[in-house]
Amino acid sequence: MSDVFDVIVIGAGPAGENVVGRVTRGGLTAAIVEQELAGGECAYWACVPSKALLRPMELVAETGRMPGLTLEPVDVAAVLARRDETVSRYDDSGQIRWIESVNGTPFRGTGRLAGPRQVEVTDGDGGKRLLTARHAVVLATGSAATIPPVPGLADAQPWTNREATGVKDVPERLVVLGGGVVACEMSQALYALGAKETTLVVRGDRLLGRVEPFASEMVTDSLREYGIDVRFNTTIQRVSRPVPGGEVTVDLSDGSRIVADEILVAAGRNLGSFDVGLGSIGLAAEGPVVVDDSMRATAVEDGWLYAVGDVNGRNLLTHMGKYQARLCGDVIVARATGGKEDLPSMRDRSDAIGAPQVIFTDPNVCAVGRTEERARREGFNVRSVEYDLGAVEGAYLLGDGYKGRAKAVVDEDRRVLLGVTFAGPGAAELLHAATIAVTAEVTLDDLWHAVPTFPTVSEIWLRLLEEYGL
């Protein structure tokens, strides 16, 4: 096997795999190096299993809103068995077959830059192999959970997203450090599966700090209605677990102590840039690899290094990493073959305007574009409108007591949407219409003619426009 490829990708998560798919489609050869499981964090320990664990909670809540329907208690073992199916039982042979089916060459091992266009692969037995790229090396090394330096925490075998999404025995008593997306999603999922004494310890004064405040409040209310103890402006001072696998004792800044079965750390991510040999090409070994809008690392001479997905720090979301990967792959092909390399599809526009995201809590929080606060900070002439999602006929028909809210942030100078947020049960599928409107900068006057069907929750679009004054 030749050790020279047109393109070498380090990391076979969703971003890395998509680079391979695009460059081989364009006629280049590609190697991809993976040190764990092809498919990455997303497929085995993040998006996929977390959503598999959240779906039963959503169905229970929805059934509860419909008079006349009753539900048997959740069969936790069956839910966990289905979760195992969704992660292919932690077996990546299907992903490896896909890489081979698009003519990529997979290598098992840890990849490290060993100089310009060179990648050293170390396999599980310590064997080394040097790969050389004719055109480009792409970093797609993702991220890993951060463990904050709280006394005793690292020694207390804390759970990260890996243990939480891979849960085998649901702990009855759970402490969660953090108030972001993982904390909210996983505490609700695990609560619904039996973690009936769950406490969220949040150092700030709100959950989900990057979304509209009304959506944070709705999620806080929902978590508390479920029975989850959410404590704001509180930090963890010390953790101890004297007996491995035994109880965890957690001392809080308010002087209280919680004894739990497990502690889940959900405090953000370390980007996978620290051990990939950036020093060998004179770059800082931690923090995001800064890229331009074609995903090319800005600090590297000759432009042979690219970075896609979590590692470039733009937006830590699978669909954004895959989007970056598609355009990066096309740019690499164009630059290698002398093709046109600045087509509109070959530059990242979406990350800067506010990536679409669905947070799969009950209620779903779905947002795209800028929040009102961000739009004002960026100097837009802003007007916002809000509407009660539960007052839309389509939502009423979904069941009793449907609670939701929508907000649109309008650029008054151009009469286009800068951002949209929906918070409500099952609202996830509403988001893409908003993504199209925000990204394509459709004017409100044109949106008026996009008539939502009756009786669907999408009539929220009509109500928001009426609220605006149309």
Ligand SMILES: Cc1cc2nc3c(=O)[nH]c(=O)nc-3n(C[C@H](O)[C@H](O)[C@H](O)COP(=O)(O)OP(=O)(O)OC[C@H]3O[C@@H](n4cnc5c(N)ncnc54)[C@H](O)[C@@H]3O)c2cc1C
């Ligand atoms: C609990 C949880 C739930 C999430 N849910 C969602 C969701 O619903 N929707 C969403 O859009 N996002 C979600 N995310 C975020 C999402 O998982 C990440 O944005 C996504 O996985 C990033 O993809 P990636 O390809 O950049 O990196 P990763 O998926 O992290 O893949 C990187 C790969 O690179 C490999 N690697 C790293 N270093 C090396 C090396 N030196 N050599 C060889 N291989 C290496 C790793 O083993 C890994 O397989 C969630 C995250 C978490 C933690």
Ligand SMILES: NC(=O)c1ccc[n+]([C@@H]2O[C@H](COP(=O)([O-])OP(=O)(O)OC[C@H]3O[C@@H](n4cnc5c(N)ncnc54)[C@H](O)[C@@H]3O)[C@@H](O)[C@H]2O)c1
């Ligand atoms: N549905 C989805 O799209 C989805 C689901 C899960 C995760 N993700 C993505 O994965 C990434 C990681 O999620 P996350 O929840 O770990 O990160 P996050 O950035 O969403 O939240 C981190 C939380 O930890 C807190 N924190 C950080 N350091 C702390 C410390 N030292 N002490 C106490 N609290 C501390 C922060 O204040 C914040 O509340 C995010 O970018 C998120 O968007 C997406």
